[in-house]
Amino acid sequence: MSAILEIEGVTKRFGGFTAVNRLTLDVKPGERFGLIGPNGSGKTTLINCVSGSLPVDGGRIRFDGQEITNLPAHRRTRLGIVRSFQIPKPFTSMTVLENLEIPLEYAAHRRAREADADAAEILRAIGLESKAHLRPAGLTQIEMRKLELARAMAARPKLLISDEAMAGLSSAEVDDILAILFRLSEQGITIIMIEHIMRAVMRFSERIVVLDAGERIAEGTPDEIVRNPAVEKAYLGE
Amino acid sequence: MRRTAVVLLVGLAVIAGGILVATLRVNPYLYFAGYVILQYVVIATAWNILGGYAGYVNFGTPAFFALGAYTAVFLIQSMRAPLPVLILAGGLVSALLGLGIGYLTLRLRGVFFSIATLALSIVLQAMIINWEYVGGSRGLSVIRPSGPPFGNYVTFLFTVMVGLAVVAVIAAWLIERSWIGRGLAALRDNEEAAECMGVPTLRLKLFATTVSGFFLGVAGAPFPYYVTFVEPNSAFALDYAVNALAMPMIGGTTSWVGPVIGAVLLGAAQQLATVTISSEMNLFIVGVVLVAFVVLAPEGILGLIRRLRGR
Numbered sequence: 001m002s003a004i005l006e007i008e009g010v011t012k013r014f015g016g017f018t019a020v021n022r023l024t025l026d027v028k029p030g031e032r033f034g035l036i037g038p039n040g041s042g043k044t045t046l047i048n049c050v051s052g053s054l055p056v057d058g059g060r061i062r063f064d065g066q067e068i069t070n071l072p073a074h075r076r077t078r079l080g081i082v083r084s085f086q087i088p089k090p091f092t093s094m095t096v097l098e099n100l101e102i103p104l105e106y107a108a109h110r111r112a113r114e115a116d117a118d119a120a121e122i123l124r125a126i127g128l129e130s131k132a133h134l135r136p137a138g139l140t141q142i143e144m145r146k147l148e149l150a151r152a153m154a155a156r157p158k159l160l161i162s163d164e165a166m167a168g169l170s171s172a173e174v175d176d177i178l179a180i181l182f183r184l185s186e187q188g189i190t191i192i193m194i195e196h197i198m199r200a201v202m203r204f205s206e207r208i209v210v211l212d213a214g215e216r217i218a219e220g221t222p223d224e225i226v227r228n229p230a231v232e233k234a235y236l237g238e
Numbered sequence: 239m240r241r242t243a244v245v246l247l248v249g250l251a252v253i254a255g256g257i258l259v260a261t262l263r264v265n266p267y268l269y270f271a272g273y274v275i276l277q278y279v280v281i282a283t284a285w286n287i288l289g290g291y292a293g294y295v296n297f298g299t300p301a302f303f304a305l306g307a308y309t310a311v312f313l314i315q316s317m318r319a320p321l322p323v324l325i326l327a328g329g330l331v332s333a334l335l336g337l338g339i340g341y342l343t344l345r346l347r348g349v350f351f352s353i354a355t356l357a358l359s360i361v362l363q364a365m366i367i368n369w370e371y372v373g374g375s376r377g378l379s380v381i382r383p384s385g386p387p388f389g390n391y392v393t394f395l396f397t398v399m400v401g402l403a404v405v406a407v408i409a410a411w412l413i414e415r416s417w418i419g420r421g422l423a424a425l426r427d428n429e430e431a432a433e434c435m436g437v438p439t440l441r442l443k444l445f446a447t448t449v450s451g452f453f454l455g456v457a458g459a460p461f462p463y464y465v466t467f468v469e470p471n472s473a474f475a476l477d478y479a480v481n482a483l484a485m486p487m488i489g490g491t492t493s494w495v496g497p498v499i500g501a502v503l504l505g506a507a508q509q510l511a512t513v514t515i516s517s518e519m520n521l522f523i524v525g526v527v528l529v530a531f532v533v534l535a536p537e538g539i540l541g542l543i544r545r546l547r548g549r
Contacts, residue, residue: 051434077436089431091424093492102424105417107436112417155435 002065004029004190005050005081005159010059012045012214019045021214022059027159032185033192034205034222038235042214043194044086047161051083052076064158077107080158084148084165086194090136096123096147097132103155119154126150126180142173149180159190166197174200202226210234245411249404256400260388267513269396273464275505276399277457281478282485282497283406284453288336289483290491291419292446293426294343298355299482301362302332302451304473306458311372311468314380321383321398321460328459329452336451340444347429356479363474377469380462395464402460406453410494413449422446423492454482480521481505484528490540499539 003026012020020042027033035043048054050061052073061069068076082103091099100119104110110118123129126146131139136147145165152160162181166174178200185191195201201208202222210218210225212234218225225231260269281299289295306328313319313327339355346354367375386394413419424432425439433439462468481504489500504524511519535542 053430053434072438072440073433074436074438077434083434085431085434089428091427091431093423093427098420102420102432102437103435106421106438151435 003027004031004064005192006060006062007046007050008060008062010046010049010061011057012042012049012054013057019214020049023211023214023216024059025209025216027190027192029190030185030188031190032181032204032206033190034201034208035192035194035211036196036198036201036208036225037211037217040213041211041234043211044163045214046211047083047163047192047194050076051081051161074106077103077155078109080156081161082107082152082155082157082159083161084152084163086164086167088136088144088148090139090144090147090151092136095133095135096128096139096150099136099147099151100154103151107155122150122153125183126153142169142176145169145173145177146180149177153184157189159192160184161192161194163194164196165193166195166200178204241415242412245408249408252404253397253401256397260393260397263389263393266390266392269390269393271509273392273396273399274509275502276396276403277461278481278485278501278505279403279498280399280406280453280457281482282489282501283403283410283494284450284457285482286486286491286494286497287410287413287453288446288450290486290496291414291422291426292443294443294446295349295352295483296339296355296450297352297479297483298339298357298359299454300474300476300478301355301359302335302454303458303461303478304359304366304470305332305335305362306455307461307468307473308366308372309455310459310462311378311380314462315371315378318383321463324462325398325402325456325459329456332455332458333448333452336447336449336454337444339451340447343443343447344440359474359479363470366470366473373468375470377467379467382463382466391463395460398460402456406456407494407498409449409453410497414494418442418445477521480524480528481508484524486538488527488531488538490538492537493540496538496540503539 005027007023007025009022009024010020011022023046037043049056052071056069060067063079063081091102097119100122101115104115104118105112120132123132126149128143128146128150131143136144139147149165166177174197181191181204193201193204205222208220208222208225209216210231217230217234218228285296285299309328309331310324313324339358342354343351366372372378382391388394421437421442424437425442429439485500485504486497488504489498490496504527507523508520511523531538
């Protein structure tokens, strides 16, 4: 099966610091893919390069067989690469429902009137329908994370990148978010999960890549990753 | 569709009302003062398309206003172009400047963008001061065309400004209601998230800076005929920068009606103060009112109304 996302020798530098170093990575269609690594290992930088928030300094990125290395972020979203943010970034002046209408209208090309119904449906699926007419400021942490995911779903992704959607949540809330992501996966959406909560990544991912200092140090199934001494070294030191 | 028709009708009614007022030939001072207030309706509305809808605070209003005015001066000097041409040309030249500062938003956000626009105003003023053909630092007298409608040129300009204000406000209303307005609101709230949700942020920002610049230039184009003596200090006056920002803030920046309310209230208060107290009181009033609003009602009069209704 050919890959949906092909990252080929991607490099990103900030001044003299190389955050991602000639990284090559494939994600297959429909895959549940985990990306882990210690703080500062380049996970979020890599995601920013894939989503188009940051330009790369070298290498190529292909999505669905199309070269996207130099496309602006909104074009990549329209192609189907959608991300959620580590720190939720809702549109604060809009209601929860209106938050979803932006991607529905701009990324999924729904007309304003259809968008209304679609947004309500997504909110129902994710369990936020009672908050539809609230401003994001009135939401709890978990609701904010759900809004972040709901808004990403509204963009009708083929590839969803979930950047630490569960950080700071309670164990029950983590299960809640995991269930949502599993459901999206069943719908055929490819998911890249970046997460520090090992219990969640290990349960969710079919394949995991471990980054350290901008390079891949391990790849494999969750079981293989747990037993990999290099991973342990990266996290705990020698 | 029906809404748009209603708005167009209301607009036409306002223009008709303006013409009616002009034929009444009341105290000429009222047209004189009315012109300034209407000019501020255009300025505040134009400023708000960028500052309110997109969230990019422009301190360089005088640059756009004066560019419109000096484009008119140039066209009067070189070919005695008729007023509609002056207005259109003034708007287009300022729109080009707007497009230029739109590209600044690629690198400059927040307060840095604002500082750059302020600098732009100063640079442009320095250039005009050194351009003798349009009067340089000494300024230039402009002779009004003879035989205006309504028997008086200021009265005629008053009706022109009514029309321009209606056009500007309708344009703002259309933008606010459209997919462009929703996209601008998204990028105002969070530019990175907007871009990642499929909003072409750069294109929308360029649109906002260009349209905003256009109407600021349009507001400035009749200025030479209004004052009949144009010089850099009055065309680049700080008042424009402060008022353009204060009026939408006082009225409410998220809706087209906010700048209109702010411009009418603050503009009228300033005109009143100029006659009854002194012309120096203008900016003082703006300053006090603005501080009061920022502290007590950060979402302006519209926000206050909404809050009262919510209770």
